Each structure stands twice: as C-alpha cells, then as structure tokens.
Amino acid sequence: MPEGDTVWLAAKRMNQALAGATLRRGEFRLPQLAALDLTGATVREVVPRGKHMLIRLADDRTLRTHYRMDGSWHIYRPGTRWRGGPGYDVRVVLSTDEWECVGYRLHDVAIVATEDEDQLVGHLGPDVLGPDWDLDEALRRLRAGPDEQVGVAVLDQRNLCGPGNLYKVEALFLTGLHPWARVGDVDDRLEPLVTRARTLMLANRDRPEQSTTGDLRKGYDHWVYGRKGKPCRRCRTPILLGDQGPELQERVTYWCPRCQAARSPIDPLARTGEPGHPRPLATPG
Structure with a gap:
C-alpha cells in the first residue's frame, strides 16, 4: 500500500x-x-x-x-x-x-x-504530513490501547494517519523497538518512534524515491525493510521477517533481533519467525 x-x-x-x-x-x-x-x-x-x-x-x-x-x-x-x-x-x-x-x-x-x-x-488520527499535525493527540490515541502490539498500533490510521508498512518497519528499527512489544511496555519510547516516522516521511515527501538511510541507491536505501536474511547494517545479525497483524490483514515485518531485542514479554503466539516462536512465516537462511 x-x-x-x-x-x-x-x-x-x-x-x-x-x-x-x-x-x-x-x-x-x-x-x-x-x-x-x-x-x-x-x-x-x-x-x-x-x-x-x-x-x-x-x-x-x-x-x-x-x-x-x-x-x-x-x-x-x-x-x-x-x-x-x-x-x-x-x-x-x-x-x-x-x-x-x-x-x-x-x-x-x-x-x-x-x-x-x-x-x-473523520475517523482518522492526526495527519503526520498535515498542517495540523498534533503529536500529543497521536500519542494519546496510541496509549489508549496499551495491550496492542506497537507495530500494529503505529499502522492503525485511527491513531495517526499516513505511515505505512515501510515507515513502520524502519522507524521501529531506528528506535530499537521490537515490533511485537506491547504499547504499554514501550510508553517512554512512543514519542521518539512517532517523531522518527514523521521525520522520515518529511524527508521523502517531495520525491518518488523513498530512502530511510539517506542513500538513494537501490539496495542501500533501507535499514531492514526488504532485507530478510541479509546482515543488519549496524550489528551484522541476519534480518528476520515475520507476519504481523490481525488475521487476513497481516503485513510482513522486518527487524533485527539484536538491535530490536525485546525488553519485555511479547505475545507468545506472535508469528515473528524467531527461533522458539510458533507459526513462523520466514527465518533467515
């Protein structure tokens, strides 16, 4: 999308x-x-x-x-x-x-x-690129669902509108958040997450190319998005790919299991692709 x-x-x-x-x-x-x-x-x-x-x-x-x-x-x-x-x-x-x-x-x-x-x-949350952007309102809406997975919450256009899967994945990586962490467990990092997503979108809105690394060359333009199994640009750990979201609305999610290590328990049934978790969509290799 x-x-x-x-x-x-x-x-x-x-x-x-x-x-x-x-x-x-x-x-x-x-x-x-x-x-x-x-x-x-x-x-x-x-x-x-x-x-x-x-x-x-x-x-x-x-x-x-x-x-x-x-x-x-x-x-x-x-x-x-x-x-x-x-x-x-x-x-x-x-x-x-x-x-x-x-x-x-x-x-x-x-x-x-x-x-x-x-x-x-009218159901949409604050527009990340809109002239009436309201960070406080976006954070209020996110915090209203403390049990939601943060990767799902930031894509919910009722919380804040504009970010899609690319900016979700990249902003989570850049703020060191595990996609399946509960919103309530990462409250102190919600503001940096939302601010980072907005910064990335502002940097790309005037051009068709979308780069989150500052490099527009193909293969160098993203940190983790589209890089399943490739080494993390920071720690060299292979990037994982998982399936996240409600049934029939799942979105593929990329992340580094080291840079984005979970600091709190995550849903034991999450389809993360990590060793030990059920229903993996894909694992590195």
Missing part, C-alpha cells in the same frame, strides 16, 4: 494540474457513480489526508479517492497516450484544457458535500 508521502506528492502534483481549472471532462467508470458527471465543475484544491486524496470543488463538493494496494493517479497532456494500465482499470477521468488526470484501480471513491468530509475521513 502506498505510504502517506506518496499520496502527499501525488496530491501536490494533482493540485498543480487542477486547482483553479474547469473540468472539460469529469467521468466515473464505477457502477455506483456511473451517472455522475463533473464536467463544468471548477476544482478549488487537491489535498491529502493521510492516505486519502480529497479533490475539493468550487461548488462545495469533495471527491475522495484512496489508493489501497494498487491504485494510482496519472497526469498527461491532452492527446498523450495513457500508460497507467489497461483501459478497464480506469476508474476516474478528470480533464481540463491543459491536463488529463486518470485514476487507475482507485478505491473508496465517493463524493460528498465538503462540509461533510468527516463522514469519509
């Missing part, structure tokens, strides 16, 4: 293409919105909210889209061949005199009165 910085950058580019312009084509290729036509509407602005994109119109309506795992927006000059995928994957087309914005495999597409945006995104 795209991270919040990916959506932030996409919204910035969409805003540059659409803000202040009148739509010459506003087409939906979804059964529930097939009869809706936005042609003639003027776009006021395009803003991100966590992993959601909000396209606000001058007539006080808002179009919300979400990427989930496979969605994307592509921007073309009129007459340019669309290259984002087959035509049957197109969900929304928004065109002006100068640009064509084509949404592929978009999810959670909905339109509401702008004053009712909370119906769509």
Whole structure:
C-alpha cells in the first residue's frame, strides 16, 4: 500500500494540474457513480489526508479517492497516450484544457458535500504530513490501547494517519523497538518512534524515491525493510521477517533481533519467525 508521502506528492502534483481549472471532462467508470458527471465543475484544491486524496470543488463538493494496494493517479497532456494500465482499470477521468488526470484501480471513491468530509475521513488520527499535525493527540490515541502490539498500533490510521508498512518497519528499527512489544511496555519510547516516522516521511515527501538511510541507491536505501536474511547494517545479525497483524490483514515485518531485542514479554503466539516462536512465516537462511 502506498505510504502517506506518496499520496502527499501525488496530491501536490494533482493540485498543480487542477486547482483553479474547469473540468472539460469529469467521468466515473464505477457502477455506483456511473451517472455522475463533473464536467463544468471548477476544482478549488487537491489535498491529502493521510492516505486519502480529497479533490475539493468550487461548488462545495469533495471527491475522495484512496489508493489501497494498487491504485494510482496519472497526469498527461491532452492527446498523450495513457500508460497507467489497461483501459478497464480506469476508474476516474478528470480533464481540463491543459491536463488529463486518470485514476487507475482507485478505491473508496465517493463524493460528498465538503462540509461533510468527516463522514469519509473523520475517523482518522492526526495527519503526520498535515498542517495540523498534533503529536500529543497521536500519542494519546496510541496509549489508549496499551495491550496492542506497537507495530500494529503505529499502522492503525485511527491513531495517526499516513505511515505505512515501510515507515513502520524502519522507524521501529531506528528506535530499537521490537515490533511485537506491547504499547504499554514501550510508553517512554512512543514519542521518539512517532517523531522518527514523521521525520522520515518529511524527508521523502517531495520525491518518488523513498530512502530511510539517506542513500538513494537501490539496495542501500533501507535499514531492514526488504532485507530478510541479509546482515543488519549496524550489528551484522541476519534480518528476520515475520507476519504481523490481525488475521487476513497481516503485513510482513522486518527487524533485527539484536538491535530490536525485546525488553519485555511479547505475545507468545506472535508469528515473528524467531527461533522458539510458533507459526513462523520466514527465518533467515
């Protein structure tokens, strides 16, 4: 799933293409919105909210889209061949005199009165990249679930919105936290964890490449993410890979068992891949 910085950058580019312009084509290729036509509407602005994109119109309506795992927006000059995928994957087309914005495999597409945006995104926690970021509120929400695994809690968009699996994994490593530690057992390190995740996202939001090490070269750009079985960049211990999260919502999690050694008991049924733990997804080797 795209991270919040990916959506932030996409919204910035969409805003540059659409803000202040009148739509010459506003087409939906979804059964529930097939009869809706936005042609003639003027776009006021395009803003991100966590992993959601909000396209606000001058007539006080808002179009919300979400990427989930496979969605994307592509921007073309009129007459340019669309290259984002087959035509049957197109969900929304928004065109002006100068640009064509084509949404592929978009999810959670909905339109509401702008004053009712909370119906769509009101459940989200503070936006890590938003102008109204509130660290104290994010920490309050995390601490409200002391028995949750910290790796699950930081991905819960109701606590703070924007971070995805990449920034979860990398921020946990950089703060030395075991992904399966209980939130209540790492209370003193929650603030450094959240601050680190935000710092990493701020550093990457203006570019498509995502580096957490400061090195943009492929293979050197992450500390532990995508590096199962490879030596930790700090201690040379092989990186582990485990499956974390509620059933059917599991996310692969990478970590160093030495740099992120658990300082308190973790869930004995956690699928960590560590020796002695049941139901391992993968172990180094």
